[in-house]
Amino acid sequence: xNEYTLYLYMEFFIFSIYLIFIYLLVQIWFLWKxxxxxxxxxxxLANESFFRKNCINVFLFSSxxxxxxxxxxxxxxxxxxxxxxxxxxAIVTLLLFVYNWYKVxxxxxxxxxxxxxxx
Numbered sequence: 001x002n003e004y005t006l007y008l009y010m011e012f013f014i015f016s017i018y019l020i021f022i023y024l025l026v027q028i029w030f031l032w033k034x035x036x037x038x039x040x041x042x043x044x045l046a047n048e049s050f051f052r053k054n055c056i057n058v059f060l061f062s063s064x065x066x067x068x069x070x071x072x073x074x075x076x077x078x079x080x081x082x083x084x085x086x087x088x089x090a091i092v093t094l095l096l097f098v099y100n101w102y103k104v105x106x107x108x109x110x111x112x113x114x115x116x117x118x119x
Contacts, residue, residue, distance in 0.1 A: 003081055010084040017091050024098045031102070031109045044104045057097035064090035 044050060068086040071079065 003078065006081055007084055010081070010088055014084070014088050014091055017088070017095055021091070021095050021098060024095070024102050028098065028102050028105060031105045034109045035105060036108065036110075044108070050100070050104060053100050054097060057093050057100065060093040061090050061097065064093065 064086050068083055068090065071086070072083055076082075
């Protein structure tokens with residue numbers, strides 16, 4: 001497998017991660033409308049492990065992004081694959097961040113029946 005083919009596979013994987021990311025963001029947006037915010041904060045958002053996971057994900061995303069930009073500025077020949085891999089890891093950490101939020105918000109959403117939304 002040559003470098004360009006591997007690059008194309010990585011780009012396809014990054015695009016699919018973006019689609020999953022957008023799907024989770026839309027789900028969080030819909031969940032946020034039906035959540036009682038006071039219960040959510042007291043039970044989950046003040047949790048130390050949730051805060052720690054978010055901090056780690058933001059730190060990793062920032063680190064991968066900075067490493068990607070720094071190495072890209074060095075103009076190393078034939079390093080396109082490494083840049084794409086670092087970019088992919090940054091997007092994966094961003095996806096983990098959003099998934100962590102989705103997992104926390106999901107139990108707090110009020111279940112509404114379809115007919116109640118119409119009326």
